[in-house]
Amino acid sequence: MFRLCTTATLAEAHLLRDLLLRAGVDARVFNEHAQGGLGDIPFTHAWPEIWLDRPGDADRARALIDAFEHAPSGPDRACEVCGEISPGSFEVCWHCGHTL
């Protein structure tokens, strides 16, 4: 196991984990339930973390995330399933998780 990064929110962690899984990189989100411990543990210990099953995937995972974070944003898109509007940079619906 290899800790790739921390994220500011659980939603961001799941978004990046799903991005990695779709690219064939086995990744997991840790600290999913640590938010409830805030106040008892340092906040930096409660941030969601993304871990890789195979440390050898780290360079590829970083490249995938970097490309995702710097991808040009197209127009907003409506979800075919729930109808909610997601920003053009989203690959999945923010509301239901359907692939856009």
Ligand SMILES: [Zn+2]
């Ligand atoms: Zn949707």
